Amino acid sequence: MGRRILVTEDSPTILEILKSVLTEEGYEVIAAADGQQALDLARTEKPDLIILNLMLPKIDGYKVCRMLKFDERFKNIPIIMLTARSKESDEQLGREVGADAYIRKPFQPEVMIDEIKKLLKS
Numbered sequence: 001m002g003r004r005i006l007v008t009e010d011s012p013t014i015l016e017i018l019k020s021v022l023t024e025e026g027y028e029v030i031a032a033a034d035g036q037q038a039l040d041l042a043r044t045e046k047p048d049l050i051i052l053n054l055m056l057p058k059i060d061g062y063k064v065c066r067m068l069k070f071d072e073r074f075k076n077i078p079i080i081m082l083t084a085r086s087k088e089s090d091e092q093l094g095r096e097v098g099a100d101a102y103i104r105k106p107f108q109p110e111v112m113i114d115e116i117k118k119l120l121k122s
Contacts, residue, residue, distance in 0.1 A: 002026035008038035035059025069098025078119035
């Protein structure tokens with residue numbers, strides 16, 4: 001199986017789209033529906049990359065990103081923030097908490113794949 005990607009998305013529709021696109025590209029997908037589940041899975045599964053929605057139940061994407069990026073064990077896992085929030089300040093905050101990339105919804109699957117390949121250098 002290919003590299004493992006943790007997708008954290010509370011919209012079942014978007015989650016299914018991402019799962020389908022990533023699986024088709026040969027990635028193994030681990031799914032989380034809220035921020036707490038994302039943290040738990042990131043810590044136990046150690047994925048190669050994380051796609052993280054910002055507006056999540058329990059713990060928002062900013063906090064999840066910050067908690068992972070400031071933990072020595074997980075700081076090198078690339079994180080792509082995926083959000084409908086389009087303000088420049090939202091993207092800036094995402095970068096400040098450690099996001100490696102920021103993709104706005106609605107997104108083009110090929111843009112997501114290109115970003116993943118760039119971050120995984122594959």
